[in-house]
Amino acid sequence: MAKETVLVVCPGRGTYNAPELGYLGRHHAGSEWLARFDAMRGEAGKETLSALDGAAKFTPAHLRGDNAAPLIHACAWLDFLEIDRERFEIVAVTGNSMGWYTALACAGAVSPEHGFAIADGMGINSQRHEPGxxxxxxxxxxxxxxxxxxxxxxxxxxxxxxxxxxxxxxxxxxxxxxxxxxxxxxxxxxxxxxxxxxxxxxGPFHTPLMQQSSDAARAQFPADWFDQPQVPLIDGRGKVWRRFESDREALWDYTFGHQILAPYDFTAAMTVGIREFAPDRVVLLGPGDTLGGAIGQVLIARKWMDIASRSMFTARQGEDPFLIGLGRPSQRSIVIP
The missing domain is CATH 3.30.70 (Alpha-Beta Plaits)
Known part of the structure; x- marks a missing residue:
């Protein structure tokens, strides 16, 4: 049986909230990669992701960039690893805002360790900015x-x-x-x-007011961490970075320059994703599913598959979901065995 093609979407900040507390424990307990990420945090003197995720109560500390960014990245990356590759072919990867760092790792443009280090480090760097x-x-x-x-x-x-x-x-x-x-x-x-x-x-993310964050990132993360993506990678302008034709210096420069200092156009990224790759489905990685509405709105604006209204989108999702949110237990089992 032919594999279904999927466009993978990586979520950004604001997707790990009180309902998501325990997400790593519920879905990824015992994961070797979670243990590695915990070790990286522990060696740096930071609270481990397992401890944050396993807290008895959700607190404002979970929303701070230095905690939220690595939590969200780990949830999404570990979800990505569990997609059934026997049944689904990943034809492209994109993300929203901070989700770009996760998309880099999912596409193989950086190693899993470096992807986590970038997400973790940018959680701190993103707090360096002018007031706003x-x-x-x-x-x-x-x-x-x-x-x-x-x-x-x-x-x-x-x-x-x-x-x-x-x-x-x-x-x-x-x-x-x-x-x-x-x-x-x-x-x-x-x-x-x-x-x-x-x-x-x-902060005033994706504006010139983030120059301090950009400068810190360029000093912290070397260009030789980057390589050509193994699957097409769609950035926050709608540009597609492809294997064999992407320059790693240019990808590094975009990641810590334009991606931080200029508007992030998730609408353009999704539009290119569906039009150029025509996936059978879109898979939104966890945690949460707040990005699902925005994806639905892009489909409606483009009248993709003749979906022209919210009611039509809802009906399609009820029959045979085009958008699969891994933060939704009812949809998770569609792509994860």
Whole structure:
């Protein structure tokens, strides 16, 4: 029987929350790689992932970049290893924001150890920045489509207050900037389906305000950690890095330059992923499944497989899921034996 093709998506920050506490213990207890990651953390004098994941209660410490980034990376990487390769062929890998570091490891552009070290180190480096934060705007309506006129109004307000795009996320837009600018911008917005949500503990990611983080990363992570990806790797611009034609210096430069300092266009990455590789399914790695809505909104905007509304997407997911979220127990068993 022919294998089904899958596009793998790696999640970013904000996907390990209270419901995900214990994810590593539930799904990856006894994993050799988890033991290695714990050892790397222990040698650096940091709390192990097993201890963080096995805590009796979810606390604000779990949301700090130095803990959240390696937790999310480990959950996603270990999920990736469990995809049934006898039944599924991975044709491309992408990720959202911090998920780019996980995507590098999944695609084989860096080793598993180096991938974890990058995710772990960037959890700390991401806290080095000029003052500022992020705010999430839901532009999509109840049907998960975006009114172009509303989008234009929001962009005009951004220009008036010097607020920058941070992540383009389907029917959502994450913006970033100094706190005072975000405060004034949020008061000047047209009516939205939901109030803007300021992300606690997040800096002005994917903007020039992250220059200190970029400088620290370039000094910490050498270019010789990078190699050509073994499977196509789609970055936050929609560029595809392919085996035999990718320059590792350029991949290193993108990872610790543009990827940190410029907007991350997850919408473009997903659009290229589905159009260029036409996968039979999309597999969203755990933990959590908050990225599922954004992926659904991209499919609707592109009318992929004639899916043109939220109700059509929901119906398709109920019949034979195109999007498989490994953070959902009901869908996990589709691709993991």
């Amino acid at each position: 934060g992020q705010s999430v705007l839901v532009l999509a309506g109840e049907d998960w489509t975006v009114d172009p006129a509303l989008q234009a109004e929001v962009e005009a307000a951004m220009a008036r207050h010097g607020v920058l795009p941070s992540i383009r996320l389907g029917g959502m837009l994450v913006v970033a900037g100094p706190v005072a600018a975000l405060d004034a911008f949020e008061k000047d917005l047209p009516p939205l389906s939901r109030p803007p949500m300021r992300l606690a503990g997040h």
